[in-house]
Amino acid sequence: MVPVTLPTNFEWGFATAAYQIEGAVDEDGRGKSIWDTFCHLQPTRTKGANGDIACDHYHRYEEDLDSLVQYGASAYRFSISWSRIIPMGGRDDPVNESGIAFYDNLINSLLSRGITPWVTLYHWDLPQGIHDRYGGWLNVEESQLDFERYAKVCYERFGDRVKNWITINEPWIVSIFGYGNGWNAPGRSSTNPMSTNGDTSTEPWTVGKALIMSHARATALYNRDFRGPQKGKIGISLNGDYYEPWDSQDQRDHEAAERRMEFHIGWFANPVCLAQDYPECMRAQLGNRLPRFTESDFALLRKADMDFYGMNYYTSQYARHRGTNPPDTDFLGNVDELQENKEGMSIGEKSGVSWLRSTPHLFRKHLTRIYQKYGKPIYVTENGCPCPNEDKMTREEAVNDDYRVQYFADHLDAVGISCKDGSDIRGYFAWSLMDNLEWSDGYGVRFGVTFTDYDTLERTPKRSALLLKSMFNARMSNIPIGHPCVAELDE
Numbered sequence: 001m002v003p004v005t006l007p008t009n010f011e012w013g014f015a016t017a018a019y020q021i022e023g024a025v026d027e028d029g030r031g032k033s034i035w036d037t038f039c040h041l042q043p044t045r046t047k048g049a050n051g052d053i054a055c056d057h058y059h060r061y062e063e064d065l066d067s068l069v070q071y072g073a074s075a076y077r078f079s080i081s082w083s084r085i086i087p088m089g090g091r092d093d094p095v096n097e098s099g100i101a102f103y104d105n106l107i108n109s110l111l112s113r114g115i116t117p118w119v120t121l122y123h124w125d126l127p128q129g130i131h132d133r134y135g136g137w138l139n140v141e142e143s144q145l146d147f148e149r150y151a152k153v154c155y156e157r158f159g160d161r162v163k164n165w166i167t168i169n170e171p172w173i174v175s176i177f178g179y180g181n182g183w184n185a186p187g188r189s190s191t192n193p194m195s196t197n198g199d200t201s202t203e204p205w206t207v208g209k210a211l212i213m214s215h216a217r218a219t220a221l222y223n224r225d226f227r228g229p230q231k232g233k234i235g236i237s238l239n240g241d242y243y244e245p246w247d248s249q250d251q252r253d254h255e256a257a258e259r260r261m262e263f264h265i266g267w268f269a270n271p272v273c274l275a276q277d278y279p280e281c282m283r284a285q286l287g288n289r290l291p292r293f294t295e296s297d298f299a300l301l302r303k304a305d306m307d308f309y310g311m312n313y314y315t316s317q318y319a320r321h322r323g324t325n326p327p328d329t330d331f332l333g334n335v336d337e338l339q340e341n342k343e344g345m346s347i348g349e350k351s352g353v354s355w356l357r358s359t360p361h362l363f364r365k366h367l368t369r370i371y372q373k374y375g376k377p378i379y380v381t382e383n384g385c386p387c388p389n390e391d392k393m394t395r396e397e398a399v400n401d402d403y404r405v406q407y408f409a410d411h412l413d414a415v416g417i418s419c420k421d422g423s424d425i426r427g428y429f430a431w432s433l434m435d436n437l438e439w440s441d442g443y444g445v446r447f448g449v450t451f452t453d454y455d456t457l458e459r460t461p462k463r464s465a466l467l468l469k470s471m472f473n474a475r476m477s478n479i480p481i482g483h484p485c486v487a488e489l490d491e
Ligand code: PNW
Pocket: 017, 020, 169, 170, 173, 239, 312, 314, 355, 382, 431, 438, 439, 447
């Protein structure tokens, strides 16, 4: 058996996001976000669910931080709700001191428990005020200035204690789900029958540039004014699956897999990690629908050098080339995505949600590819799954989450093996600390290590919550562990 070890001082913990857990949407001066509007205007788009109460974390955060201690976490990743800090969102709009106070208390409570805060500035909840005022992310020039000011307020008010910043969570999902297929707020799309506005051929690419430049402004500002005195780290969290060719004998499917990853990750990683233009295959397919970077944009990107690549990883897929020309609404790089290959082999074991199959062997490939391509230290900022049929289980059934335990074990081993490949991987956050609002899937899909009873709001640790600590300890102390994927990967 091959020992799988993680670097000493490896940081680990759990992740959440504001709208998914906080609730208290009308309290203490919080302004509305596009997710409040999205959930309430057309409830069928989120299975009737909304974040009005969610896990009521806003009132129960002390109890949730106690769980982190019980589970043995060294770090906690959460997001700040922009519209709690600046209710109307804009750079000339007032700061809400009650919103500041909530996160002050949260941060202080973490530190008093010896847990390191990791703060995401933007996890999808754009203030409705700036969406209404000028189109939000559709307005590249305005939105980056407002985001920069919001980031500045956060650094000024929390940066004495917060030393780990993530600017934006999953810009790909923000652009494509928000403005391409319309599955997420603000629900714009020209291909989704539920949407009444939007232009899928152009809007995702515009929004992508707004997010890249917003990240760049916030990071350049940190580097110029805050890094010296505050001595923290800053990065971005990108999602993106690994793709294998559907037909391993067909060169065109190999190219399709690579192209698919460029459309997913290179779109953002080229500018933010390398200060380079978008991947060539994107320009070739999208032409002038893909915005250009000016010289001053590149100058700003160069000033936005960051400390780490935050990786959100859940699953992988097969990529198959298409024989036809892509429509203007294609955002996948003219690639079909499949979970079975030409021989009918599944990419991995099914989970409790259709888009996710467990693919730890490809996690290793993904980590190694990203490290070699972009050269930044990696923190895995999200990884997790719902167990098969967990949506239909009682609490008593759901707490025995053996599928999740195995998923974590296999994915931790993949991290260890990628480290042996030479990758610099420094931390890991399990998604999520507790079952919460899974966006358009509502409350049915449970990603938590803690069971949330949505009637009583009572929390119950699942087996995985209690086991992760020893799983990390075992790997960090160099003890050989014989999980099946280890042997497979080391052949
Ligand atoms: C992430 N997909 O989103 C988000 O950062 C979390 O807020 C979310 O709860 C978590 O993953 C679980 O879904 C994703 O369809 C949503 O490939 C969907 C996909 C990927 C990531």
